[in-house]
Amino acid sequence: MSEPVYRFSGHESFSCRYAWIPKAVEAIQNDPFLFSNIDDAMVQLGLGKNMVQSLRFWVQVMRVAQPSSGNGLQLTDFGMQVFGPSGLDPYLEDNTTLWLLHWQLCSHDENPLFAWHFLFNRYQEPEIVRSNVLEAIERESLKLARPLAKATLAQHFDIFMHTYVPTRGAKNEILEDNLDCPLVELGLIENNGQKINWQGKQEIAYCFNREPKPDLSIGTLLYAVDDYWRRHKPDEETLSLSELTTGNGSPGQVFKLPEDEMRSCLAQFNEWDEDFEYKESAMFEQLKRVKKEYVASDLIAFAYEGEVANA
Structure with missing residues (x-):
């Protein structure tokens, strides 16, 4: 597999700040083309020119918004489900949203940061x-x-x-x-x-921090496992504990979960979804799934139900 084309710039020397994502979501819903007019965006958002460009960058790499026709932006399905008018966390108050945004940041295959x-x-x-x-x-x-x-x-x-x-x-x-x-x-x-x-x-x-993550929900981990599986091994019925813990871009790497913690979490999967089965023997440890097509919005909704992803 060839090396991806990495991204090193676009953030304009600013990390994403607390109020930016909800502010950008509201602005995009009101005017999908606001970010294509820097002067108007500066006035509407109360940000400087470089901050406006930075915000446009962050909402895209966090997969909250995506380009639309005519140099505009539109909310992604993820962005609408989480931050939209009837969203699960429109004001960014739930740590589940932070874990999901972190996953989105780290799961780019073609142009990763x-x-x-x-x-x-x-x-x-x-x-x-x-x-x-x-x-x-x-x-x-x-x-x-x-x-x-x-x-x-x-x-x-x-x-x-x-x-x-x-x-x-x-x-x-x-x-x-x-x-x-x-x-x-x-x-x-x-x-x-x-x-x-x-x-x-x-x-x-x-x-x-490689310790267990007490506020990481089982639904968030399930969403990440499904996303990783779909992108890296879509035709496989099973993934090994090692792949899910130490593979490039795996949930174990992105969430920095130790192997014992990942094992414990995977063993819980079939309690929450009978289509998953974690198998452990002297020869192998692997997660098996019966169906290959999960609805991402269902997994995201499940992520907010509050079950913690550890024993």
């Missing part, structure tokens, strides 16, 4: 130290057809971090008005103290 694809799937170091990661990203970029400038790579990585790590003030207090993205609430990346980087200097280290 490079930092998301690389760090969630391929970066094997136990800690995320900025200078070390930038060196690794630079090495990876040299394999691309068009190597990128260090400044572009650094900005792209910083936006990734601002998506999951809260902004802090001089005394280390969280500045709520400046939180870069609602996805910080997922707690996927944690501060791990000061470490020595590859240059021999002290630097803040972060790490992925």
Whole structure:
């Protein structure tokens, strides 16, 4: 399989902010062509030019909206179901929505965001130290057809971090008005103290939270498993525990679930849907599904029913 065409830009140096998604949804419903007129969008949204362009980028990579004819935008089925007038969470108040948006961000096959694809799937170091990661990203970029400038790579990585790590003030207090993205609430990346980087200097280290996720619903995980299955192995009746836990773009990688937790969750699937069956033996551990076509909207609705995806 050939390498996908990665995306490194489009966010205009801004991570997605708390009020942006509901604001964009309302604007698109009122005027699908608002984002094609930057001056009008700046007035209507109360944002600067680069922020408007950034917001247009984020609603698309989070699959809330998609291009329509005439350079307009329209809500996707997912965007309408979650954020529409009768949506499941129109004001972005439920952590289930955050997990779903995180999944949407990480599940692009053709034009994935490079930092998301690389760090969630391929970066094997136990800690995320900025200078070390930038060196690794630079090495990876040299394999691309068009190597990128260090400044572009650094900005792209910083936006990734601002998506999951809260902004802090001089005394280390969280500045709520400046939180870069609602996805910080997922707690996927944690501060791990000061470490020595590859240059021999002290630097803040972060790490992925690989513990069970108490607010990740079984329905959200079921939606992610079905989406991953449909895109990667549509003709297969079974997927192994290993594929679902450590495969590129798998739910285990994207949600940073340890193998024991994933095993426990998969074992619960047949309690919620008899078309799934988790089988475990000395030779294999795998999830089997009877039917191959699930209605995504039904799985999304199930995600909000509140059953937690752990034993």
